[in-house]
Every structure is written in structure tokens, then in C-alpha cells.
Amino acid sequence: MALPLRYSLRNALVRWRSTVATVLGIALVVFVFVLLQSLAAGIEKSSGNTGDPRNLLVVRKGSTAESASLIGRQNLQDIRYLPEIARNAAGEPVISADVLVLVNLPRRLHNGEANVLLRGVTPRGMELRPQVHLVAGRWFVPGHREVVVSAKLARRFANFDLGSSFKSGSATLTVVGWLAGGGSAFDSECWLDADECRSLFERDMYSSFLIRPVDAAAAARLIDRIENDRRFKLKAEREVDYYRKQTMTAAPIKWLGNFLAVTMSVGAVFAAMNTMYAAVGARTREIGTLRVLGFRRRSVVLALLLEGGFLALLGGILGCAIAFYWNGYTTATMGMETFSEIVFEFRVTPRLVTEGLIFAVAVGLIGTALPAIRAARLPVIAALKAI
Amino acid sequence: MSEPESIVTIRHLSKIYAQGDIQVTALDDISLVIAAGEFLTLMGPSGSGKSTLLHIIAGIDRPTSGECLVQGIDVTKLNESQLADWRNQNVGFVFQTFNLIPVLTAFENVELPLLLTRLGHAQRRKLVNTALDIVGLADRSHHLPKQLSGGQEQRVAIARALVTDPKLVVADEPTGNLDSHSAQEVLGILQSLSRQVGKTVIMVTHDPKAAAFGSRSIHLEKGELTN
Numbered sequence: 060m061a062l063p064l065r066y067s068l069r070n071a072l073v074r075w076r077s078t079v080a081t082v083l084g085i086a087l088v089v090f091v092f093v094l095l096q097s098l099a100a101g102i103e104k105s106s107g108n109t110g111d112p113r114n115l116l117v118v119r120k121g122s123t124a125e126s127a128s129l130i131g132r133q134n135l136q137d138i139r140y141l142p143e144i145a146r147n148a149a150g151e152p153v154i155s156a157d158v159l160v161l162v163n164l165p166r167r168l169h170n171g172e173a174n175v176l177l178r179g180v181t182p183r184g185m186e187l188r189p190q191v192h193l194v195a196g197r198w199f200v201p202g203h204r205e206v207v208v209s210a211k212l213a214r215r216f217a218n219f220d221l222g223s224s225f226k227s228g229s230a231t232l233t234v235v236g237w238l239a240g241g242g243s244a245f246d247s248e249c250w251l252d253a254d255e256c257r258s259l260f261e262r263d264m265y266s267s268f269l270i271r272p273v274d275a276a277a278a279a280r281l282i283d284r285i286e287n288d289r290r291f292k293l294k295a296e297r298e299v300d301y302y303r304k305q306t307m308t309a310a311p312i313k314w315l316g317n318f319l320a321v322t323m324s325v326g327a328v329f330a331a332m333n334t335m336y337a338a339v340g341a342r343t344r345e346i347g348t349l350r351v352l353g354f355r356r357r358s359v360v361l362a363l364l365l366e367g368g369f370l371a372l373l374g375g376i377l378g379c380a381i382a383f384y385w386n387g388y389t390t391a392t393m394g395m396e397t398f399s400e401i402v403f404e405f406r407v408t409p410r411l412v413t414e415g416l417i418f419a420v421a422v423g424l425i426g427t428a429l430p431a432i433r434a435a436r437l438p439v440i441a442a443l444k445a446i
Numbered sequence: 447m448s449e450p451e452s453i454v455t456i457r458h459l460s461k462i463y464a465q466g467d468i469q470v471t472a473l474d475d476i477s478l479v480i481a482a483g484e485f486l487t488l489m490g491p492s493g494s495g496k497s498t499l500l501h502i503i504a505g506i507d508r509p510t511s512g513e514c515l516v517q518g519i520d521v522t523k524l525n526e527s528q529l530a531d532w533r534n535q536n537v538g539f540v541f542q543t544f545n546l547i548p549v550l551t552a553f554e555n556v557e558l559p560l561l562l563t564r565l566g567h568a569q570r571r572k573l574v575n576t577a578l579d580i581v582g583l584a585d586r587s588h589h590l591p592k593q594l595s596g597g598q599e600q601r602v603a604i605a606r607a608l609v610t611d612p613k614l615v616v617a618d619e620p621t622g623n624l625d626s627h628s629a630q631e632v633l634g635i636l637q638s639l640s641r642q643v644g645k646t647v648i649m650v651t652h653d654p655k656a657a658a659f660g661s662r663s664i665h666l667e668k669g670e671l672t673n
Contacts, residue, residue, distance in 0.1 A: 069549035345545070351533060356526070
């Protein structure tokens, strides 16, 4: 039979100084692990939260992102009247030919410059993206050199206040509204009229087409048609699939998170091991007494593992709690697909918390295993004679 | 009148320690019979082998050769797990340094050996309270060892040794760390266990006054019985 749980818990509490040091060490490792993974989760959620499963996005074959895609105007004429494309109440095909332009703009507080993604969008494009809505000001009026910027970007860039203007190339654009993308990739964009965008930035080509097919069967036929028509050299896929793949930015952060977690966990394992060696060393005679009373080796090992696991769990809970403080905090990084500033929120998800806690307990158990086994293997007589 | 039944029978028991290239004989061909209900004291100078003999009888050390039968079971033949179970069911231990678990209360310390039995919570509680009552510490059951005097700690240790109702109680210098008053109390309890309850008590001591509480005393010197 196992030793009572209170034996393990009280022993951990009695040695509170070393217990606190171990708990803090493990908390730090878990905090770093969870925080970095929550960054990656935020980026992934931002991309994964974007798009409508009914829409198709068309880009040039070989392009990994809209901003790197160029599509000729003739392609629009060839595609827009295909029968698979739905029509709105006015009988117009529901297709938006967007233009994406990267502009370099100053951040607030003279904090350098960064690329911002400008999307030239059509009225159909706005209808196809209902998750984007205005939170301040008004929508742009075509021909008036007006732009609506993401409210989240507005907090980070100079000249993004309502009524402010910024110059890019030969164009001077006035900010007339702030948009919100509902936690999607559109939170990292500024929108203006598509034709005006092409004119201001002298773009003869489009970047992408966003299409609403008649139904799922029509969507499948349209993908097949576009991909196999040699005239087009285009790639069509569901909008949600396209954005789900736009998670390359998260990869290095995830890698860094895992790398730091592994390297720091080595230190945490030694800290736990040190604590437990000290704990076992101070209690050798006590362990001998337990063995004399009839407790078997495995009971002693289990009690010590419980003690180490308990300390590690406390550390894990503390680390997750500190990381959770940043949950929902908005930050930004350079997108690896668009090379523009992308904003996202730290996402401390239940899965990340679970992973953090499992990680912590694993560190605790690994750190405790050796001292526990050593204590249990000691002959009873030797243990009883320990000072 | 019939002979008292023997509880411990030792035949040609030897224990030799290897210290590097040198071999130290702790016990040399000891043969001994201990009767049930006896209060036997083992005396002798330091290094005479008395504690080693006690540890072998109690199943916490192994001889180099010979037999040690306790209630007909040769404890030298049991493996580690069997010995652990056997100790729990058959032997009560009292140590010189009390060896209570510092983070557990007097009640929880006494309850420890019972956690290895199939007894339920209520039965365990009853037995623990009875054991603490026997040593006069029922009112100290929720105290931690550090809140007790040395004499009280040793009485808790005796309660722990009694709680499983073992036939055999072994005590290794139980009064070595106590003042004379507490020592008298502890020895009185051990004596009454033998005389009134019929437990077999084997006690190692240096002190002739302590040995006087026993019903029989044997002396060891250089690993051999001298009387």
C-alpha cells in the first residue's frame, strides 16, 4: 500500500524554501513554454479565423500569398461570367478582383517603420467578407483617396488616427475609418477602393480573385476548371484553406518555444533533482524507518515521486497563471508570407495549459526519479544508521 | 509444569562484515532460544554485536550463516518483500532516537503500520486510540513529534510498535536519549507489556539499571555469548 498523500504534501511544505525555489524554477520554464506557444497559437488563430468556407480564392500558380500574386486583367474577363459563379440580386457575378500593395509607414512614438498591407477591395469583396466591420468613422468613398485602416494597426502606426493622412509614393491617403476583422488576418490590413488602388500604385494587374460559387458542387467544378485551363495558370482553393496555410510565421516561434522549453527544462530537471536529493538525504533515516515498518521500496519511490510531481504541478500552475496574464494581449510581428506587420493576440488555450501542466509534471517526475530510486535501494540498516 | 513455548530459536548464527580486505566478525556462531513472553535484555560493550543480533531477529539485517527462526519461520530465508510484510505483521520496533515521522501527528505515526493492513478507517482509529491510551498519550494524539517531550515521543513510538499487536517487540537502546524519569516510564511500559500482555520483548541496553527490568539478561562480547 502507498504512503498517505499527506506524508508527501506535508514534507514538501515543511521544506518550504527549497520547495519555493523548485516551484519557481519550474514555473519559469512553463511560463516561457506556454507564452511562446500562445504567440504561435495567436498567429495560427488569426489565420485560421479568416475566410468563409463558401468562398474560393484564386491566386497565380506558384504564389504562396496574395501579395506575391499577379493576375492579368484578361483572366478576370474570362472567369467572371463562368456559370459556376453565383450572382447577386442585381444579377452581377459575385467576384472581387483585389489588389494588394505593401507600403512602408512610420510606427507611433518614432519606433521605426514597418510594412503595412493595403488591400484594394471592391464592393463585392466587402460583401464576401462580412466579418470585417467598421468600428469608427466611415467607409472610403472611391476617387477621394480615402482609406479605412485596421483599428489594431491604428494603435501601432503614426498617422492612422481618423482624419490623419499619410503619403506613400506619389499618393496621399486620408484615414476616414477604422475596421475590425473579428480576430482575423484582416485586422492587419488597410482597405481602399480597388480601382483607386490600382491607379495610385500604377498596378495593371490584380493580386487575387475572391469568388462565391453557386454551391459546393459548383465550387469543385470551378476549382477543376481554373486549375486545368492552360490559359489561366491560376490556383483556386477554398478561402479558409488558403488562410489555414498562412501559418508559416508561427513556425519559427513554435520552434523557439520548443527549443527554449527543452533547454530550460534540463535546468529545471536538475533543480528538481537537487531539491529531491536534498530532501531524500535529510530523510534517509525516516525512509529506513518506513521500510522497517513494512513499507516496500515501491511505496517509498511512489511517495517521493508524488512529492516531486506535486511540486512540479504547483510550478506548472503558477507558470500557466503568469502566462495567462498575457492572454488576449495584442502584439505584432512581421508576417513571413506577406512581409507586412501582422497583429494578433496571445492565445493561452486550454490545450496549451494542459500541455504546460503535463510538461511540468514530467520535469518533476524525471528530476525525482533518480533520488527516489536511490533512496529506495538503500539497505534498511544503512538507512537507519544515517545521521 | 510445561516449558514455556519458544518464540525465537537461533542456531549457529554468524555475521561477518567485509571492510576492504579486512573481515570483521560481528556475531560468531551464536545459538539462543527466547521464550514467548520473555523480557530479554541484550548487554555488552559497543561493537559486541548485540544490535546486530537484534536486527537479524527483527528481519532488518541478514546473517552470513546460520538460522533464525521466529515463530517457526526462518527469517533469513525470506526475500525483501516477504520480510517487509513479515516485519509489519510480527514485529514492533522501538528505536533509541524514536524515529517518528516529523510531519505526521502522534495519531498518524501510530496509524502508519496499520495502513499496510486491510483494516478500515474506523477500526484503525480504534486501535490507534487504544495504543495511545496504553502509553498514556490519548490526549496528545494530534500533536506533532516536535510538540512532544523526548519521553512522550518514545511512548508514541511504543504505541506504534504495539498497534499491530505483534508477538515480538524489539527495542534498541530505548532509553538512551531519555532522562531518568522518562526512562523509568518507558521501561515500566515495556515490562508491563511482557508481564501483563504476554509480549516477547527483546531490548538492547548498556545500562544495568535498565537491564534489571528484564526477566533475563544475556551478554555478548566480540560477537560471542558470554553467559
